[in-house]
Amino acid sequence: MTIFYNFGGNMYINITNGCPCKCVFCIRKNADSVCDNDSLWLEHEPDFEEIKAAFAKFDKNGVEEAVFCGYGEPTVRVEMLLETAKLIRENSDMKIRLNTNGLVRLIHKNFDISRFAGLIDSVSVSLNAPTAERYNEVTQPSFKENAFDEMLKFAADMKNLGIKTGFTVVDIISDEEIAECEKLAEKLGIPLRVRHYITDNESYT
Numbered sequence: 376m377t378i379f380y381n382f383g384g385n386m387y388i389n390i391t392n393g394c395p396c397k398c399v400f401c402i403r404k405n406a407d408s409v410c411d412n413d414s415l416w417l418e419h420e421p422d423f424e425e426i427k428a429a430f431a432k433f434d435k436n437g438v439e440e441a442v443f444c445g446y447g448e449p450t451v452r453v454e455m456l457l458e459t460a461k462l463i464r465e466n467s468d469m470k471i472r473l474n475t476n477g478l479v480r481l482i483h484k485n486f487d488i489s490r491f492a493g494l495i496d497s498v499s500v501s502l503n504a505p506t507a508e509r510y511n512e513v514t515q516p517s518f519k520e521n522a523f524d525e526m527l528k529f530a531a532d533m534k535n536l537g538i539k540t541g542f543t544v545v546d547i548i549s550d551e552e553i554a555e556c557e558k559l560a561e562k563l564g565i566p567l568r569v570r571h572y573i574t575d576n577e578s579y580t
């Protein structure tokens with residue numbers, strides 16, 4: 376079972392296959408893993424003992440960044456995410472990044488995102504589209520009404536907590552829509568990265 380895996384020289388972390396979205400570009404539809412790693416489909420959601428054991432075994436030589444990503448939305452298991460981040464913080468010098476859809480407060484009502492402060496150094500939030508309507512088409516979240524607004528608010532709030540925050544879009548939307556996303560990101564003072572869509576590894580990070 377692959378909990379920690381190397382991708383681009385970073386240590387990626389796979390703690391859940393759960394996700395409330397069905398993004399049209401999601402790599403999970405096209406492959407079972409990335410690079411030469413074993414399948415990222417988990418036999419079961421790992422408990423903390425399994426995570427600790429896998430972390431101890433992982434070759435951390437030269438690794439500078441730990442990234443919560445995997446084959447699911449890491450914040451679906453936000454308590455385990457926090458516990459794992461603490462484990463990494465206490466046992467390494469790695470920077471810790473969270474790749475997320477930004478919907479943690481819809482997934483876990485009343486979750487206090489200030490709990491990320493001090494444990495998460497940077498966050499990459501999937502903006503995906505410039506409007507709520509297009510966001511719902513591209514991301515297909517199970518919470519339709521307010522997902523787009525909540526994702527934007529999450530990014531702004533993380534930035535206000537002093538966590539380095541960035542947005543991403545995948546270039547499956549039009550150039551005009553990407554330009555609109557750039558304007559929106561600029562308005563919020565959050566940098567935007569455009570990811571190229573292909574059906575394997577590169578579309579992953």
Ligand code: SF4
Nearest residue numbers: 394396397398401447
């Ligand atoms: S949020 Fe991530 S894991 Fe979930 S469907 Fe979208 S790309 Fe896939």
